[in-house]
Amino acid sequence: MSGGGSSTCAILVAAGAGERLGFDRPKAFVGLGGRVLLAESLERLDTNDWVDTIVVAVPAGWEEAAIVLAEEVVASKVAAVVTGGATRSDSVRAGLAEVPEEALVVLVHDAARPLVGDDVVERVLAPLSEGYDGAVPGLPLADTVKRVQDGVAVETLDRSRLVTVQTPQAFTADALRRAYATEGHVDATDCASLVEARGGRVRVVEGDPRLLKITTPADLALVESWLAD
Numbered sequence: 768m769s770g771g772g773s774s775t776c777a778i779l780v781a782a783g784a785g786e787r788l789g790f791d792r793p794k795a796f797v798g799l800g801g802r803v804l805l806a807e808s809l810e811r812l813d814t815n816d817w818v819d820t821i822v823v824a825v826p827a828g829w830e831e832a833a834i835v836l837a838e839e840v841v842a843s844k845v846a847a848v849v850t851g852g853a854t855r856s857d858s859v860r861a862g863l864a865e866v867p868e869e870a871l872v873v874l875v876h877d878a879a880r881p882l883v884g885d886d887v888v889e890r891v892l893a894p895l896s897e898g899y900d901g902a903v904p905g906l907p908l909a910d911t912v913k914r915v916q917d918g919v920a921v922e923t924l925d926r927s928r929l930v931t932v933q934t935p936q937a938f939t940a941d942a943l944r945r946a947y948a949t950e951g952h953v954d955a956t957d958c959a960s961l962v963e964a965r966g967g968r969v970r971v972v973e974g975d976p977r978l979l980k981i982t983t984p985a986d987l988a989l990v991e992s993w994l995a996d
């Protein structure tokens with residue numbers, strides 16, 4: 768890992784439209800605490816000692832804005848800004864193509880989760896030194912979870928065996944490249960599911976409630992209030 772001679776590249780996926788937020792611009796470029804949302808995670812990853820390089824995926828037409836932003840927040844580790852794709856998986860794949868050859872570890876993070884802390888980055892990187900192919904932050908569920916069919920509850924799941932999964936997610940570069948090697952359309956809501964589908968072992972570590980993914984205006988207001996703390 769980084770510091771030990773090998774290198775870690777972070778892919779920051781910021782190419783979503785963010786339609787549910789209701790702004791006239793992509794989610795990554797809406798305001799948060801006096802600057803654009805993307806600035807927060809970009810700056811945090813850039814100042815993280817474990818991260819050596821960063822690849823940012825943004826919507827078509829926003830590449831220049833991302834380059835200017837990287838200069839503004841003095842994010843000196845940005846190796847490339849790429850045009851994202853139609854789905855999150857497409858955007859990760861586009862980012863992966865620009866990950867430096869020498870990177871042994873890839874960290875994938877959603878720009879929609881601005882408050883990425885050094886502690887969670889450290890937690891997801893640690894299992895890679897123990898032989899795991901990947902690691903993800905997970906949170907326990909507070910509510911009862913049911914499987915529903917045509918509006919009818921058909922099963923109540925054992926929530927003690929379930930977690931909700933966040934980003935940043937860490938992978939060995941080999942495992943992530945293999946997961947995305949399949950030609951054609953892949954869609955997955957996270958990278959770990961593709962690594963798991965190829966037999967990869969993914970460790971679940973403690974997540975962070977402040978890594979809330981901004982989806983609605985209420986989420987934006989909540990994260991903004993945490994920023995002001």
Ligand code: C5P
Nearest residue numbers: 780781782783853854855858877878879
């Ligand atoms: O859409 P959702 O909120 O699940 O997106 C999670 C993350 O993936 C966001 O940071 C978003 O910008 C990114 N994404 C992307 N390209 C897409 C769709 C989503 O980079 N086509």
